[in-house]
Structure formats: structure tokens, C-alpha cells
Amino acid sequence: MPVYNFTLNGKPVQAALASDTTLLEALREHFGLTGAKEGCGKGECGACTVIVNKKAVNSCLILISQVEGAEVLTIEGVQADGQPDPLQTAFVEAGAVQCGYCTPGMIMSAKALLMNNPHPTTLEIKEGIAGNICRCTGYVKIVEAIRKVATANK
């Protein structure tokens, strides 16, 4: 079985897995990081969103053999020194979490957006999360939470 080496949430890791294992499966089953969810398995819902080499991607459509040498960041890695990421705090305070199923992916998309564009307009925020479906909240509070963090960035 081939062994793949990459950086996961800031730490170098290894995975001995079949080359056609999806990154989503590797994260959930091999590394026990169950934050990323399989909502559709086809790249149409965003519940599996993680950040690879600073870009938001659907982990259900990436194979483990494609992340050799890459930097992978998951929801479990956004906290720093035991403190939640400002996005996590903002989501909770804004009431942007109901069932929570979309939330890890939503926060990863928001985080990638702010990494690349620290002061997005409201339209840019909506475009940044357009790949993440939420069945509960109606998105308003999600956008508010992200805008709050973006404003605090100024």
C-alpha cells in the first residue's frame, strides 16, 4: 500500500491508503476528523469543504494520492492555542448554527474567503459561500457572522 505524506492542520502526517481513497474518507475514517461531512459526495453541497494549499475545495472530489506534499486544513485545525477561530465565535454569537451539519464546511469556505480577501463586500461574502448549502438557517445570519469578522479585520 502506498504511503502519502502531507501536512494536516499544521503537522506532518502519513497515510497508508489505497491511491483512490477520497480525501474526505481519509480524514473521517483514517484520521478520525469527522468535521467534514459527506452531504452529497458529488461536489454539489460543500459540506465536505476543507482548505488545500490555501484554497477551499470539496474533499469528496480529491483523492489522497493528489495531496502528497500539500497543506490541508480542516475545521479541527482552525482553532489556535485552544481558542476558537473568530469565525467560530461569530457563528455561535450570531445564531448562524442550527443543526450544524453545514457549519464546518461553511466556516472553511468563509475562512478561505477571508484568507484571500480580508475585506469582502456582502456580495463577495455570498459568492464565497455559494458552494455551501444550508437547509436550516436561510443564510442571513451566516452572512452576518462572516461580515462581522471581516469588519473586525479592518
Add this chain to the structure above:
Amino acid sequence: MDVVRPTNLAELLKELQLNSATGILAGGTDFLVNWKGNRINPSTVQSIFDLDELKALVVENGQLIIGAMVTHQELAQSPMVKKYAGVLAEACSLVGSTQIRNRGTIGGNLVTASPAGDSIPALWVLGARLTLRSSSSERKVAVQDFITGPGKTVLKPGEVLTQITIPLPDPAAVSFYKKLGLRQALAISIVSVAVKIKTVADTIETINIACGSVGPTVMELKNTSRSLAGCSLEPVEIWKRVAEAGMETSPISDLRASAQYRQKMVGALLYEGLYELYSQRINS
């Protein structure tokens, strides 16, 4: 499925020559969906997303050169592409979602050859030429000649699409792209329209119109273009000539829309784009 990672283009071409049944995996946003759905199942696949030789994005000798592995997001955000091939940047920005655009490649979009492929009408009006290479050959094919039907291209066994070349545009030409989908993102287009247009004062000199999702591959509206040449941008005049533009297309009815609706929307999208151009002109 065994995933092989060639370290360079020469290795890839050699593998393709030795085993023409091996699959090619680029960004994976089409391939892996089909693989998971058991519609394709090669025993080996070449993973080429990270091949540097296929990631060129540069202007050289009056041409914009785009490697096949450049992603939709890279094209959508590139100042160079916005400047020299704006209609392509626009089209790529409307693909799927950020997550899909960060992996989906322009090469993959072309080789998947979906009638709804967003970048293809844009490449059509830009006069793109595609470089196809094998271990023993290299040839260039006009984008208009690359796709022969839904999901079918002229790629021969052992060949891979390496590059897209676009001549730098006439600085006097402007372009736009319109996409109609069932929602604002993560939508397969129902109708898409790419237009390149040259105007003199407020009159159309020449116009090229290429439409997606209204035929087995991109449909070019040659008659509508001819009838618009010499026409003023004045909306009433435009509408007379574009209302029935859809008659030049041959859409199918499917789960997303009926053929009749698609034909009507061709004219509507064309009108919308030309109206916006007219508005910009009279407001400046």
C-alpha cells in the same frame, strides 16, 4: 483504480503510449463524479493536476497561452485573462462554486465536452486553438473543430490536451458572457451566450455569437450575426433581430428546461447583454 502520478509531461506521454486505456485525472470535478457513479472505471489513471508544464499562463508573441491544468478560479481572477480574454474570465467565474473552480481545469472542461461546458462558448468567440500532444506527435486544432458531439472530442488514443492558445484581441472589440441556470451557483447552464462585438459609434460593425446548452456542442449564430452587422445598438432595433435568434439552435428538452424555453432564452440573453452595452454607452 490505481492512481499513477507522472512527474512530468514526457512521463505522461510515454504512459499514454504504452497504455492508451489508462484514464486521465485532472481536477476531478467531472471524472470523480463519473467514477463514483460507476459510469467510468479505468483500472489505472494518470493524475496530472499538479504537472507544472501544463500550468502556463502567459502572454507571448501576441498570444495568450493557457496550460490545460489552469483552473477556472485562476482564469477568473487573473488580471491578464481579464484584460486579454475578458469573456473567458467571466465564463470561468460562473462555473459551479469556489470549491469546484479551485479544482476544475479548462483542459478538463474541454475534454469533458459537455454541451453545457461554460468555458467553451467563450473560447469559441476568442478563436482559441488547442494543442494536442502524444509521445510522437503534436498538432493544433481550432476549438470549433475539437468537439464532435456530447462528450466526444477528436483526441486520439495516446493524445492529451496540453495548451489553449488565444490570439490577443482587437483592442476595439468588447465581449460579454451570459449564463442562465436554475440558481445563481452550482448550476449547469440552461443557456449560455458568449459575444464578441465591435462597434463604431453606436452601430455594430461585427459580432460573433456562440451559445452553449442549445445543441450537441456550441452553436454559432451566424445568421443573427449577419443581421446585426450594421445595426444600431438601439434596443428596439436589437430586439427585432435577436428575438428569434434561438431558431438557429437545436436544443433538447431535459430535466432542466424545455427546448422551446431554451430557444426563447437565447434571444433574451443576447438582448440583455446588448442592452447593457447600450446603457453603458449612453451613460458615458
